[in-house]
Amino acid sequence: MAAPKPVTKKLINSPETCVDDNLRGVVALYPGLHLHPKHRVITLRTKSDSGRVVVLGGGGSGHEPFAAGLVGLGMLDGAVAGGVFASPPTGHVLYGITQLYKYNSGGVIVIIGNYTGDRLNFGKAIEKAKIAGIKVEGLIVGEDLASSHNKTGGRSMVGEVIFYKLCGAMAQKGYDLLTIRKVAVEANKYMATLGVCLSACSLPGQPPLFEIADDEMELGAGVHGEAGIKKMKLGTAKEVVKMIIDQIIDHLKLKAGDRLAVIVDNLGGTSLLEMNILSAETKDYFESKQIRVERIFAGHLKTSLEMHGFQICVLHLNKEQGDFWLELLDAPTDALGWTGGEASKRGHDSHGDDESLMQTDEREIMSGPTLTAKQQEVLRGSLRSAAQQLVANESLLNRLDSGCGDGDCGITLKKFAQAMLSYLETACLERCANVLWRLSELAETDMGGTSGAVYSLGLAAAAHALAGAVSNDPAAWLSAWEKGMQAITKYGGAEPGDRTMLDTLHAAAAVFKANLDQDLKTLLRKTAEAAEEGAKATITMTARAGRASYVASGHVHDEDAGARAAALWLQAILNFIADAY
Template sequence: MSAQPVTKKLINSVESCVDDNLRGLVATYPKLRLHPKHRVITIRSDKDSERVAVISGGGSGHEPFAAGFVGSGMLDGAIAGGIFASPPTGHVLYAITHLHKYNSGGSIVILGNYTGDRLNFGKAIEKAKIAGIKVREVIVSEDVASSQNKTGGRGLCGEVFLFKLCGAMSAKGYDLDFIHKSAQDVCKHMATLGVCLKPCSLPGQPPLFEIKQDEMELGAGVHGEAGIAKVKTGTAREVTAVLLEKIITHLKLAAGDRVAVMLNNLGGTSVLEVNIICAEIKDYLKRKSIKPERIIAGHMKTSLEMHGLHICLLKLSKESGDLYLELLDADTDAPGWTGTRLSVGEEVEDLEDDDEDSSTRKASAGPSLSASQQHLFRGCLQVAGEALVKSETLLNKLDSGCGDGDCGTTIKQFSQAVLDYLKEGSVEYPSNVLWVLSEIAEKHMGGTSGGIYSLGLAAASQSFASAKSTDISVWLAAWESCMRAITKYGGAEPGDRTMLDTLHTACVAFKQNLNSDLKTLLRRTGEAAEAGAKATASMVARAGRASYVASGYMTEDDAGARAVAIWMQAIIDFLVNKI
């Protein structure tokens, strides 16, 4: 097997990336203080708060953990190690000693259950005690996947729950013993499990391991390591169920229990995916009669650009649950914390939107078609829709170089909705049918393509509404009205490398052959449509999404132009065979 290439990253150098990251944090949040020689971030202080200092840290590459959670109501300081490496004892001791000057209530140090952290933080804590500093440690080990290890599970995103709870207790004036005892209780009632779909890579190195396209790593950690098992990927609902089932079993949760939820983005997971998983978490817990009092989601403890997530549940006991909710809701200005006042609220059922159906007109408009004409019209729409459904992959491929690769998918959605309409919908009045198609495009396509098709079809509908017959000149007028609307609102003209190039070229041929027999007219129109679509391959995009992309990415037909040629040729072939 050939060696994988080094992953591209926007850094200055491998050696400086940790320090550059910390400089960037304080550049963004200048009220934080960087102690560069020790890679420590603290709250700026000039007098003794008399509170307990809350301290944490660990390897870099997990941002915003831990420095991103320094702020009032959370951490007072954080120590950064190298990428995925524990900070040295001296740096940890520096942070404890410095913060002791401004927080005489003592220090609580939160660390993950990793050998390097236990050794380096532990030695620093013992040295601080010898120096007379009141300090307690909390070792977090809430990972379900590694819970059977001799030393216990790893510390994952649950550490961030501790940052928030301990930080809020300190802000409220609780003493060191109470905070320490509470933190230990939290650790007993918290569990985390995650999945990885795509690995990360250390700066200057290739991906740390490989995952097949149809697999994911169950139980992935935060140091780029693989999980405990490779399993088949599934839907968001299926993956959520797998994780929550194991977490609930681990915590021995039962119907009626309350929990706080953390959904941790491991770095490369889109917000779209995170939001979907959050909804699935809520639904799954509801089915189990477990109440999610809070769902906190976002980047908490990441693994560089790993595509994956962790779900952490914190059981809210009868004795302490209300206090913990109060602490989670307490104010903080730590930049990494995503919980806000919007996170708090009673659960209410979502109301249905008002159903205002504008897809059909209140009265028939324009001329009608005979029974035989309706048969042809329905057949044209049927074959056009079927052809576009079959062309999804081709159109997505054409769109991938200069768009977002979904042209075929959005047109397929439109086409399937049209095919559903044709099962029972009337095609007697062309104006009404075109109006319905316009509304379907708006509802089922969305985006730019949906807007263009909707505008064009609506304009064609209006043209038919004022017509007196259904002869060929009326269809031509509707066609031209469609193109004028697209130009007016879409800003495109023939030659700009859009769907309009196919429509325009075919329309010119149609007009030039109006005096020919019908089959000749249709064939030459089809040939022109094909030529118009092919011509876009060598055009410079001046409108639409493709105009934002370098021309080197555009070497094939425009996807929108090719789509028009596909449905137009399907209609022409159908009519030629029927007449």
Template sequence: MASSKPITKKVINSPETCVDDNLRGVVALYPKLQLHPKHRVITLRRKNDSGRVAILSGGGSGHEPFAAGLIGPGMLDGAVAGGVFASPPTGNVLYAIAQLYKYNSGGVLVLLGNYAGDRLNFGKAFEKAKIAGIKMESFIVGEDVASSHNKTGGRGMCGEVFLFKMCGAMSAEGYDLQSILNMVEVVHKNMATLGVCLTACSLPGQAPLFEISPTEMELGAGVHGEAGIEKLKMGTAKETVALILDKIISHLKLQADSRVAAMVNNMGGTSLMEMNIIAAEIKDYLDQKQIVLERIYSGHFKTSLEMHGFQICLLHLTEEHQKLFLELLDAPTGAGAWSGGELSTGGEGEHGDDDTLLRDVKRKAASGPALSVSEQKKFRNSLQAAATELIKNEELLNKLDSGCGDGDCGITLKNFGKAILKYLESASLEYPSNVLWELSELAEKDMGGTSGGIYSLGLSAASQCLATATANDRHAWLSALQSAISTISKYGGAEPGDRTMLDTLHSAMKAFEETLETDICTLLVRINEAAERGAKATTSMIAKAGRASYVSREHWRGEDAGARGVAVWLAAALDTLTGHH
């Protein structure tokens, strides 16, 4: 049913082109930046090796100027953009890493926000980069106070920009990769962010994401358009700043005589007058607490489209590191979002991608045990059944996902199902390891979002496990399932019991382990039954990871969509193998 709320007006060409049009605008404003349009990557233009460490970040679009607008000498060397509020796909992240490493032999440090989609898609890119021999390190930033008690840690907010500035300054001074990473770890422990919003934002071509009463505000709002953790009565600037700083100071355990740097982040729709008032109140409040405000920065750093709201981030300038931290904050930068400067003077050459970069960043040939002709036929039939069932269940999975997610679980799994059916038209199924790897690549390219990252990582891990197996037997497939679950948990941050797809997979795995030595028909039936129980059990679970963990429990309805999705395709595949389909 269409929304009864009116679509918000935006000055764009179309919702479909707004991300790419935005990137074209960034390089139009700052021609010394290089756009790689097919991969939605922007980098500093370089012809020679800098010899130093490159700093890379990125994530969903809609947070401008984060991150492409913060590229420049003394800050980021590159950024990779996803769709609006969606993680960039693995291939684009890998391209950005490879592009920066080509011109920065000191290595690449990737900073990413603590969000499931980013962790998964960036995570697979990191694994591929390491296989390719690229020197790199990564750090997940999550300094949000409102979500700090979440199992996977706080979300990444505007504090990431402090790290862009400080890492960029260290790189410019010639620090090595490990030294910069060590500094990041210290800074991360000593900063915290919290904010409020007065109105919701709206995705291009859509109505506002939620409603707030004119007399209320949301405490703990995120930068992906999500509401906060608590509705509060609207207060004055002084009262609101005091409320936020009380919580940040408590979180960081600051005392009188502590020294701090502050950042006031405009979430997109807050006037400059309001921002100035907020800055004044921050200074007055900290003076009253006898906390020394050494630096304060205000502006659009990491926005949430047109959301009316702001965040405050405090960085504790500890006695041990105060001198270095201030030097890094004060170091010169030519990043465009700070002000017009060197990058505005023009650049040379056309924009284009370096299509040679990813030719060697591929999986080495790996086959593992082979299937007989009859086994290949069963494998093909089970994959076809699984894919067809995913397509049929689009509406159900979207509905389950609409309460606590973004309502697209059914769409993404349908896309995967269609891609699998097309793949099966011409694919060889002789080597299961190769098939699972190719399905992993399909998930990466055709699904998108968090689900694409999860399936891609899980399938690639299972593939690598089967590649080293000595026989195509139940022991090999159990090991592959265990490896997939372990890898998804590693990068996604979730565990069984957290109300995610892992609950279905883990339940199936336990049944697999317990009935491993029984006859094949009984084994498959037990796995299927356990998967169904695992999916149903998520109905009463408390979400501890993923997007559902960021919203109030009142929005959870029924089973977890991802968990049900696994049960859908697994049942279809197993029923085909047992002859029940």
């Protein structure tokens, strides 16, 4: 017998109270809404008859923000919640209808998801309300492509949210009950939704509802935790989006020149980064087919607890009513869960960078001391030696970084070193300030990350200091060195003693300063020795800055990678120059 699957962890009080606790949370965040706790109904707060039509939605919980989170002017006027993935009982739906009609004599249109439980419970509530003299109409909606062959039509997916928006906007504009229903019925003919999931969700207090391999996805998964209609191998975002859209295009018989409104719906556990990628791929693929995406909305709209997956929902904006539907989608709403807004409207499609604004790669520093031909070659050789040391010690630096960082210090510095070697092949090194400036640019563009920023900042500050120097002597280079360290401290926050590259640089600079009156070889050799001691001293230091400061001290038991890297390139430069003179 197979071992039982473990219960999935959730931050709830109990499975029995999670629905009611969720509704309490909605009104805690948005006290402008009114909670009717015994009936699990949330409505807009009203004190007098609006005279207009209102919209009621709802269904099982676990799909948040659907449906209570979509209550707001211009969308739902009320929502009724069932248990997790369970239809609310007839009495609760009837209460919601009655409560809304009390303050809105124009009538109530009830949006019903195409599920047996919802059809029965909402349907019975509507019939009882009509017997009581309430002006009410029901609208069963469903647009799921995967189940479209069923006798009762496709299941209701995130498209239900589009109906909340269309009907809510019409109600706000003063349309009558039957007209609102007629428009929504027509729109349902032009909708389709299809999605995939990468992992199953789980009901509170229960294990996952189904199993799926790490390299698989389920096509056509439902929002009630159902598995899909087909298991498929996981593909890239581009491949998955193409596969889904091809089926939607075929189902709706879309063609070049058609116009769409699209929702990319997060099924609950998909990261925002993934959703943005999926949204871009969705728009791009439709438009590669010359099908114009007028609006694209994305986010958590109708979820399935923590399911990792997404759905693409399409409303074909037909020639007859497409512009009107688009107007309704654009109409303002203060419903907290709707992700559209003024910024969603399609305007100019051109995107691109204005490269004229950032021409730092063309900048030259034309001040400061100049170098003779021999001095230029010494500088070239010393920098080449420094770069070669970093390349040769990639593995060492990665190892030192692995316990307290992300293990890429050597990789990062190797990128910088390789860019430096390429630069040195043809670079003019006449002005030393300009050389440092160029190196700072390489650190920014080729090295990247935090290390790139630190090196770029320090080198830029040193370049600025050298640009103001009047001679190429050790005192001028010391001043530039100190300015570089000061900039790193100012913006990076680290100081000597914090177990960073500054410990190497500071120790070496102090010895350099103390030996300015010595001959050049002595000055450089002693400074190189101090750099070595500065790096070794970090073994016993407590990390107070940089990534190492974020981890437990037990993981920090060797030299700091950044300090060792600084010792490597600094010693290479100093020793090369000492040997050259």
